[in-house]
Amino acid sequence: xxxxxxxxxxxxxKTPARPTLKAVRGTRDLLPDQTPLWNHVESTxxxxxxxxxxxxxxxxxxxTTELFARGVGEETDIVxxxxxxxxxxxxAASEKAQSLTLRPESTAGVVRxxxxxxxxxxxxxxxxxxxxxxxxxxxxQRGRYRQFWQIGAEVLGPQSSGSDSPLRDAEVLxxxxxxxxxxGVRDWKLELNSVGNTEDRIRxxxxxxxALAPVKDQLCPDNQRRAETNPLRVLDSKDEADQDLINxxxxxxxxxGPESRDxxxxxxxxxxxxxVPYHLNPRLVxxxxxYTRTTFEFTVTTGLGTQNALLGGGRYDGLSEMLxxxxxxxxxxxxxxxxxxxxxxxxxxxxxxxxxxAPRPEGTWVKKLDAYIAPLxxxxxxxxxxxxxxxxxxxxxxxxxxxxxKLRKSFDIADTLARHIILLGEDEAATNILxxxxxxxxxxxxxxxxxxxxxxx
Ligand code: HAM
Numbered sequence: 001x002x003x004x005x006x007x008x009x010x011x012x013x014k015t016p017a018r019p020t021l022k023a024v025r026g027t028r029d030l031l032p033d034q035t036p037l038w039n040h041v042e043s044t045x046x047x048x049x050x051x052x053x054x055x056x057x058x059x060x061x062x063x064t065t066e067l068f069a070r071g072v073g074e075e076t077d078i079v080x081x082x083x084x085x086x087x088x089x090x091x092a093a094s095e096k097a098q099s100l101t102l103r104p105e106s107t108a109g110v111v112r113x114x115x116x117x118x119x120x121x122x123x124x125x126x127x128x129x130x131x132x133x134x135x136x137x138x139x140x141q142r143g144r145y146r147q148f149w150q151i152g153a154e155v156l157g158p159q160s161s162g163s164d165s166p167l168r169d170a171e172v173l174x175x176x177x178x179x180x181x182x183x184g185v186r187d188w189k190l191e192l193n194s195v196g197n198t199e200d201r202i203r204x205x206x207x208x209x210x211a212l213a214p215v216k217d218q219l220c221p222d223n224q225r226r227a228e229t230n231p232l233r234v235l236d237s238k239d240e241a242d243q244d245l246i247n248x249x250x251x252x253x254x255x256x257g258p259e260s261r262d263x264x265x266x267x268x269x270x271x272x273x274x275x276v277p278y279h280l281n282p283r284l285v286x287x288x289x290x291y292t293r294t295t296f297e298f299t300v301t302t303g304l305g306t307q308n309a310l311l312g313g314g315r316y317d318g319l320s321e322m323l324x325x326x327x328x329x330x331x332x333x334x335x336x337x338x339x340x341x342x343x344x345x346x347x348x349x350x351x352x353x354x355x356x357x358a359p360r361p362e363g364t365w366v367k368k369l370d371a372y373i374a375p376l377x378x379x380x381x382x383x384x385x386x387x388x389x390x391x392x393x394x395x396x397x398x399x400x401x402x403x404x405x406k407l408r409k410s411f412d413i414a415d416t417l418a419r420h421i422i423l424l425g426e427d428e429a430a431t432n433i434l435x436x437x438x439x440x441x442x443x444x445x446x447x448x449x450x451x452x453x454x455x456x457x
Contacts, residue, residue, distance in 0.1 A: 026138070026146025038149075040363030042131055044183055046070055047337075049129045052175050054153055057128040059109035065099040070322055071108030073289025075230040077227045078104045082136040084146075102135035107290070107316065107332055108323070110154045115325030123260050125161040125168075133339070142342070146269040149337035150358070152313075156320070156330025164317060164329035166263050169294045170270030176298060176311065179335075184361060185300065185343055188310065190277065192296045193284035194264040195232070196256045198318060204255040205231050211249050216244060234381030235285045242378055251282040260293055267294055285370050292333065303346025311335035370396040370456050371436075372414035376425035378403035383429050387422070387449070394453035399457040415439055420456055422447055 023029055030038060040372040046056075065085050074081050084102040103109055110128055113119075119126050131151045138144050155172060157163040179189050208231035212219075219234070219242050226233040235246060256264070271278055276311050278296075286295045295314035304310070313333025320328035338394060348364040348399065351454045371391060375384035381403045388400045399417055401410045414421035432449040436456070 014321075018162075021183070022264050024146070026140040028145065028147075028369075034341075036366060037344060038337070038364035039338065041183060041340060043180060043343070045131070047101065048175065048179050048182060049153060052127070054127040054129045054169070057110060057113060057130050058132070059106060059113050059130065060103075061133065062100050062102050063109050065101040066092070067112055067282060067323070068101055071111065071290060071319060072105065073230070074129045075226065076287055076289055077235055078287065080138060082138055084135050084137060103284050104133055104136045105288070105334065106130050106132065106150060106152055107154060108287075110332075111156065111316075111319050111323055111325070111328070111330070114156060114328065115320060119401050120158050120320075120328050123158060123161060125157040125163055129316075134334075141307065141334070143304045143339045145338060150334040151337050151340075152332060152334035153427050154330055154332035154390065156328045157320060157328060159329060161222060162325070164315075166266035166294075167270060169263075169267045169315065169331050170274065170276075170367070172276045172313070172333060173267075173271060173278075173296065175274050176333060177274075180298065180310075182338070184347070185340070186347060187301045189279060189294060189298060189299050189301075190256070191281040192268075192278045192294070193252070193281050194256060194260055194293050195252055195261045195285050195291050195295050196214050197292055200255055200260050201232070202251075203257075204250070204252050207250045208234070210355055215245050218242075221360055230289070231286050233287075235283055239340070246283075250450060252285070253280075253282050263293055284311060286314055290319040290322065292317045296333070299403065302350070303343040307339060308330050310339050310343065311338070322385065357394075369398075369399050369418040371420045371422050372399050372401060372410075372418035373424055374401045374405070374410035374414065375403035376407070376423060376428075380424050380426070384424050385425060387452075389436075391453055396453060396456055422452070 028048070049056075060350060062184070063085070063280065068079055068083060075082065086100060087097045088100045090097050110130065114126060114128075125160050129133070129152065132149065133147050134150050135147055135432075137146055140146060153172070155163065155168050162168065173192075177190065182254070187267050205341045209227070212227040212231055213233065216224055219227065219235075220239045223234050223237050223239060223242055226237070235249070237246060239344065245273050246433070269311075281297075283297050284297060285291070286297075291314040293315040295312075297312045298310045298311050301306045306359075309331055312332070314327070315331045317329040319330065320326060345364065348361050373384045373388055373391075377412075384400050384403070388398045390399045401413060405413075409419060419439060428434050433446050434452060435444060435451060437444045
């Protein structure tokens with residue numbers, strides 16, 4: 001055995017305290033008191049998606065920059081300002097450096113995967129969902145982060161699979177309404193629009209350019225540029241000073257051709273049949289370039305402040321071709337999971353304040369463990385661990401203390417963590433009869449080891 005413990009430690013020159021490191025601005029840690037609600041939301045979504053015939057897809061967190069430039073659009077805020085992009089250096093002299101980007105959204109990656117794995121050749125409609133982090137360099141605030149989570153889904157396939165049927169749009173919207181209802185989100189509002197097909201958009205863009213030309217100089221510099229390059233983007237500008245001019249611009253609804261009008265009417269009829277309420281919003285063009293025909297957002301009034309869009313989505317009938325793939329009309333959505341959680345938390349807090357005795361909703365509180373085992377003396381530690389193993393194997397949630405703890409300390413810890421404390425001393429080990437205290441009633445009983453699992457469950 002080394003005797004180094006007995007030697008005085010050499011005096012080290014005083015080193016300055018190192019600065020503590022923090023999570024990067026716009027990113028956050030989710031601690032164990034928060035993750036139950038995340039897991040509840042995710043498992044509810046997974047189970048509902050399965051009932052609608054969706055399967056899970058997991059695509060990479062980074063992709064080539066070109067995928068987003070082509071898919072989401074160069075002129076969008078996402079691609080022009082918000083992407084985390086880097087030059088990935090070549091591995092060999094013969095290789096070129098590659099521009100890569102942390103995904104700011106997942107639709108482009110899913111459609112790339114659809115093309116790459118020739119999913120269209122099955123002839124079947126593909127119903128795919130994903131849950132995962134996305135990255136945008138936005139100014140952080142409540143409900144807006146640089147790393148955030150989306151729960152999204154995409155329905156796409158060759159036309160022969162029925163992928164461009166208005167029924168698909170309505171089914172996705174009805175599924176979202178059901179999910180929000182099942183999670184207990186109150187006061188959601190579905191805002192709906194049609195941005196037309198490619199031909200309608202060409203006509204509408206021409207009308208917008210014409211209307212923008214005489215007022216262009218009064219717009220902010222960003223909108224002046226967009227008025228030239230992609231006038232539709234002016235419509236989702238948040239610039240306060242430009243809002244009156246934007247509201248006076250022509251409405252897309254007045255420029256839809258018969259095909260788009262008919263498609264939209266059928267979506268609305270199916271929503272009516274399913275009793276899904278909606279509000280038509282002619283300015284809802286969405287901040288991504290791939291959308292055609294149906295576009296939508298669900299907003300809420302509780303918990304989100306200005307970032308009140310809980311989720312967004314729409315049709316993207318030309319996206320596969322934009323990415324070099326076959327024709328594959330599609331529709332999808334992405335829920336901002338961080339925002340959904342904020343909404344549920346705010347609702348739960350409001351409910352608890354209004355009605356303190358009411359049971360709290362699933363996921364908004366951490367469940368207590370079934371039992372805490374307190375070994376009385378270090379000699380009982382091995383037996384305590386063996387007992388914990390048996391109870392855990394029987395399906396109970398169990399924590400083991402330490403035989404060096406004073407009894408008072410064991411009781412205090414057990415009371416915060418668990419519903420019962422099991423005392424394991426020499427007598428208990430010898431007789432296999434354990435002392436169990438139930439905190440809710442204060443009752444203390446002797447329970448044979450063989451009966452513990454059923455008594456505590
Ligand atoms: P998006 O509207 O850009 O659409 O994002 C969808 C949702 O993600 C938003 O409604 C919002 O709840 C959430 N979100 C966006 N940015 C942030 C952020 N910085 N922090 C927190 N939450 C955020 C899309 O991403 C499309 N890919 C949706 C889609 C799927 N369209 C068709 N298929």
